[in-house]
Amino acid sequence: MIHIPDFAHATTVQVIFCFLAFITVITAFLTIFSRNPIHSAIYLVICFFSIAGHYLLLNSQFLAVVHIIVYSGAIMILFLFTIMLMNLNEQREVHRPRITRLGAIVSFCLILIVLITIFINSKPIVGEYDSTGEDFQSIKVLGKILLDEYMVPFEFASVLLLVAMIGTVLLSKKEKLNK
Amino acid sequence: MNVSTILIILLIGAFVTYFSGDKLASKVALLFSLAALVCSIVLLNNYSAGENISVINSWITQPKISFALNADGLGLAMVLLTAALTPIIIFSSFGNEYKNAKAFYGLILFMAFAMTGTFLAADGLLYYIFWELALIPIYFIALIWGNGDAEERRKAVVKFFIYTLAGSLFMLTAFIYLYTKAGSFLIEDLYKLDLSACEQLWIFLAFFLAYAIKIPIIPFHTWQANVYQKAPTVGTMLLSGIMLKMGLYSVLRWQLPIAPLAAKEYMNIFIALGIAGVIYGSIVALRQKDLKKLLAYSSLAHVGLIAAGSYTLTLDGLRGAVMQMIAHGFVVVGLFFAAEVIYRRFETREIEAMGGIRTQSPKFTSMFLILVLASVALPSTFNFVGEFTVLYSLSQVNIWFAILGGTTIILGAYYMLRMFQHVMLGETNSKTFADVSLNEGISFVAIIAVLLFFGFYPKPITDLITPSLETILQVINKN
Amino acid sequence: MGNILNQIGIENYIFLSVVLFCIGIFGVLYRRNAIIVFMSIEIMLNAVNLLFVAFSTYHQDAQGQVFVFFSMAVAAAEVAVGLAILVSIFRNIGSISIDNLKNLKG
């Protein structure tokens, strides 16, 4: 069953959600359709911010903060730097053949339909939502879980990041050696 | 002490040989192979004394695979064959210089290890692992130390490798299917399975493909002659003396008891295939120019007869097949060694280029003649005992099988004597031919002694293998 | 404090992330610029992350969020390496259009 928000009696939360969702989807679209990569990047930042807003809405403040730092901060800066480094602009984009566009649209529609059909077909969700009352999203709880149960993956994540870092350095360095 | 000892000796031997350096390698390998022979004789003693020398350990729990080595008379007979032939084969190579000898001899021992494992394994997957393991050393031996044009050799050897591997994959599929049915790879559990006729047919065919290529039964033999020709003689001996027997042994141990209904139903077809191999191999052997190729085709003819005997599903057929396996193992190793001895002196394998050896080296000629005669199953050699028993069992199935299979007596004599005449007799070839050296002589005498002894007194072998063959027949005839 | 999803409903989050994910796919297929393709991939990743968080709230369980952490870490690493690769490709062939990357042609 699709839960259609009752706009006439929308609560604040609902309004915020709709607003955020609207921004998210629009900016996502704009990211893809912008001819200028820099514009795309900026739309993507907005998109990420709105997703962070969703996180806040879902009461995961810490995650929202991290998200902003990692995505909007680190990753997006990387993107922007790269774009600027390559000095990309809209002229660079080659002409897309019609078949590509058609294919993209077809598959977009297809996967959308498939996924939505799946969710509609799935078991309807019980309307009531539990609330344990525990502040499970606080940094304290998260930290405990992360360093208790997920200790090993956590360490692996750090190794992964280290390796990625080294890899990045090597990738850029090798180029210089060749020259 | 149980049968795993012999495997351990061979495996350790392979590594020690590899690390002992090129100079010592051959001697170390001989030492270890002799140790394995002694060990197998001791084990045989223990077995005859009624001691349990089998091993069952669980190895992998999921899926359920056990490290199970079952030593019954049949398995022990084959192990003894391997253990007796390996030292002879190693010893026979003493006259040759091999580059990177440590790897060469290490691989030989490793191959002996794998083949022994195949003969002993009582767990389907373990057996499969050993079966495939045996392929790896011979691939390298033939590829690296072989003779002839490198490119052609590579082609022949790769063909052999892929061909046998492809056949074995069908066997693996069959084993996996059997596992889903039985929930275990252990041979007893597989014997107990009650499969429908249709299932049995497919399993039988899957096994058949693996074994027919290995044995080889026509029309799956095309790899054989080329590989025999290209491989170094040691490799050829290992292939023809022992590795072929893996296929034949497996027919008795795995194929027939697991799919008895199919075996009974289509018996005649498979016997006919075996006999077709006899006639075809003999006829093709008539006009071979290369000595090793001729021997390869003669081998094809003989194993065809053995296979036909196995598929008769009678005690005689099975017994004859096993005896013939052993006899053929020895005789073919001897013949290939003779080819090698000639090659050492003449540096050729072309039959036409030889001749007149008898005048210059009577001892070698006598030994070669005895081997030739054993190969054509002259009474009083072990081959005769085997061939007679097999032909008798064939005559019980259908007298025509015996008559057609019996043509090996005529055609075999024809091509072997023709070869003997062109290689050994006639006017003296201008090249000098030194008579056998002591080392060479020892190998020959050992082989000939075995053949003649069991030719007159095959009872020890009969007694050894009969109980286990009876057990197998019981499984075959359970329903 | 009550569950926020009482007011919004998990379905809406699901649909939001499905739409986001499909936009990501669309972008990957539609654009030829490798950087935009990358961005589309990030959008897809975020769609999934969002769903994780939503379900974490739904189940009142912090594990979903932990997973998001890890996915962020992976994303960060991926972007770092990926962009480095892009840069070196750009240096070599002077373009980052994926149409030019046809070395996989058999």
Add this chain to the structure above:
Amino acid sequence: MDTNLALILVLTPLLGFLVNVFFGKSLGKTVSGAIGTIAVAISFVVSLLLFNQITSTGKGIEVTLFDWIQISNLKINLGFLLDQLSVLWLLFVTGIGSLIHLYSISYMHDDENMHKFFSYLNLFVFFMITLVIGSNLLVLFIGWEGVGLCSYLLIGFWHKNQDYNDAAKKAFIMNRIGDLGLLIGMFIIGSMFSTLDYATLKTAIAGASNLDSSLLSLAALCLFIGACGKSAQIPLYTWLPDAMAGPTPVSALIHAATMVTAGIFMVTRLNFVFDLATDVQSVIAIIGAITSLVAATIGLVQNDIKKVLAYSTVSQLGLMFLALGFGAYEVAVFHVITHAFFKACLFLGSGSVIHGLHGEQDMRNMGGLRKVMPITFWTMLISSLAISGVPFFSGFFSKDEILLTAFHHSIPLYVVGSVASIMTAFYMFRLMFLTFFKEFRGTEEQKHHLHESGSLITIPLIILAILATFGGLISLPGHSWLNKYLAPLFTKATEGEHHLGTTEYTLMGVAVLGGLLGILIAYVKYFKQDNVPEADENITGLSKVLYNKYYVDEVYDAVFVAPVNSLSKFFRDYIETGLSALVFALGKIANEIAFQGKKLQTGSIGLYLFVFVLGLCAIVSYIFLAQ
């Protein structure tokens, strides 16, 4: 005691063989020859002892050594059976064997491989003894194949000559064709009666109530094929004349006196089987008669002294089979024995001639040897008289018995046999006249060296000539010692002694007249008219066909050997490569699929992604929707 005797009997020649093989060269020629001769002589002495024992007790001796081959319903012992038949055979095998060994010491003295020759001869005697005294068919088979092997080795004794080797190979392979028949016969008998043991088999057949007579006939036929191979009967006879390539003592021992009679031995041994297969018996008789006639006709025109004797042997063997075919086993055995005497003598005599002429075998280059080689001449003359059936020589009695038997059963076969006998007389005396009378036709150098052979050669000749003269006494018509001696062997009441009536005397007279006629023709043609056979290229007409042995070798070559060889070539060149290509084709197909599949990999990431998404859709919808 019996076991030990039997073992000494068998193993002495083997021991002689081993000694000569391993030490022969260092021992020197005379010693190795002596060892070989003594080994066989010991066996002869043992045979005499056994003969004595058997004639006194009248019972056979059975010796079982150990189990040999186990087959589910057959248990085959390595055992010996010494009864009347085998001891009789032993006597002449070892007796003539000893004489021929003795002869060979001198004959082979110039050969560098003399020790080898003696070792092979000893090995032959060993196998022949095994053949004769085996207690079952399989032990017989050991000997059977073993003598074939020795025959192979000895025919090809001068192994540098590939023609000789071809002859040796041919002998072995033709024998093997027969051996296959013998094996099949054994299989049938084994499955019918679950035994291959003679004694058990005899009782089993006697006790069997409803025998499958067609199967038994098939078995008998197969066994007879075996006998054909060994005893050189049509169609497997062509190896025997070629086998003359071997040294002459070998021809005398193996290819005249002993080995070739193995077929007759086997048939006589299994008389109880053949008695039940009457249709096979008629086949045997017919084949025997035809063989004797065909071989005799070929013998008429041969110029090689040994070839004449060889065809004569084939012809005489045919006569023996003629007798066997009528169930007259003791008659056949009688002829075997007398034939062994006179044929061995003839061969040894021809050997003496060849020895004197340093290897010359063509009768066109002989003549006039009567004066230089008197002993050889007289002994050969006696033997020729014997083989021609001149009264009171041994051959007269035995051949007459055969013809009498034939007459009683089938007149046409009797006629065939008689004609063959007349021809025998003719070609034997043709041989005698060409060799010993008139002037010497060889080269001056040969003439210069002509001499009578040494005493080691002449003594065996004399002994054999005496035996050839008086050998007939063992089975005089009406008072046959041999028939009585052999009687326990046969199930059927033997033909018995022919009642000597008018018919018999008439027949005897006819036979004698025939023999004399043959001699007379030879006399007229080769003594009076002084004819010498034409050179090879001048032979025409029927003689050419005969001289070329009816082109049987060529026919066999075209019908059997050439097709097999071309089949072999065809298999090698086409089928093998074809099969090989078939296997490679599998690889090529895989290659081709890969090559086509390669084209799918356009390298366009966009396409990959598109397909990827489609695949994702498909998988997701399969998992979640298609339940």
